[in-house]
Amino acid sequence: MSGILGKQSIQFENPPYILATANIVGKKEGEGPLGALFDVVGDDDLFGEETWEEAESAMQKNAATWAINNAKLTKEQIRYIFAGDLLGQNIATSFGLLDLDIPLFGLFGACSTAGESLSLAAMAVSAGYADYALAVTSSHFASAEKQFRYPLEYGNQRPLSASWTVTGSAAFVVSNQKSQFRITGITTGKIVDFGVKDSMNMGAAMAPAACDTIYQNFMDFNLQPTDYDKIVTGDLGYVGSDILIDLLKKKGFDITNQHMDCGKVIFDQNTQDTHAGGSGCGCSATTLSAYLLKEMEKGNIKKMLFVPTGALLSTVSFNEGQSVPGIAHAVVIESCDK
């Protein structure tokens, strides 16, 4: 059995399915354009906890537990969890998933973690090493601001290129058991560095990585943009999306008609003051869980390329003058008859 394809891709011989999903978001996301689609919208962004970090953990725990329930499974049936977040040493994941008592692979792919966790869960299931694997990711506006930027009450002016970290978590149960959504392939991204040093313009830092992965997906699978109904990037936002389309045009592919960015749809730029759009692991994960899979269920999307994008920086690397490299992981999701 070999599904190895091209340079960086896998075409699964036994494509696994996304059996069930669940999501939870904060108040601001609930007030956004996708608000009515989310499973649960928190009243405040603390979710009954004391600190922002605990709140993020609580979201993960809830999303994971509900996804397992939605799949009509018990937690003992989940073989592996692949999960990660944005906080130092993945603490939202560690403390959030502690009580589930399930073997865990902790991941860090910055905001691309939704793609990374789905890719690895799909690989484990397709290869027969797990019946059921769970992919979980989260981000929280307040915990991310605290770690990467300024205290919430600090007065400052955000540049127009800055994005707004999504408070949200989503979980996906990946399995061989049939459902409507099938992961037929993946293209794993490389670290791509175009020398962007502005941590307030992450769209520009990540767009080259998205371009690289999407281009490689076209090459490896021998596809054209029109073979997809949607090519969905994670959190490039308004600035990064335009750059991505430009970069891919230079490589001979025009994805203008297929492209959609989760960061652009999750908030209303005009009324929610989110500048370049949403970002964070939770941005692409909750949009996939709450919106894209539902669109697939309705038959509006048959085949999509889901490409969460991550900016690989820390406050230390930034202060020491390093650039902001990007990474993007692509997952091919197709609808199928149940």
Added chain:
Amino acid sequence: MNEDQKKEYNEYVKQVTPTHSLPVNMIKAFVTGGIICTIGQAIMNFCMSNQLDEKTAGSWTTLILILLSVVLTGLNIFPKIAKFGGAGALVPITGFANSVASPAIEFKKEGQVFGIGCKIFTIAGPVILYGISTTALIGLIYYIIKVLGLI
């Protein structure tokens, strides 16, 4: 990817990235800063009309502005003023008070010592350090000039 290509990409990014309008920001900063200073002047006048000398009245003005800024920070109103007014809100003493109060609120959960104690000056720290160093340096220069009898 070589350095030239990186430079070229960064030039391109600069072109496509939207920025705040500088003239608009300057007008907003002027108005906001002006209002804060007018409030300061009103407090000052009030104090002086109540028989305080100018120096004492100045101290009261500073203290009251700091108090106002800290209270507004706690109520999460100050960030909105600063978002509108930019440097107009940040350069007066109000900005300094906000930069000390906001980490104190944020890091309270990490404890009195490692939270508030260690983190309270994360933003204001550089201003204090280099502010005091600069005054010490200027004081030294002033002293030397004085010793040399130039003034």
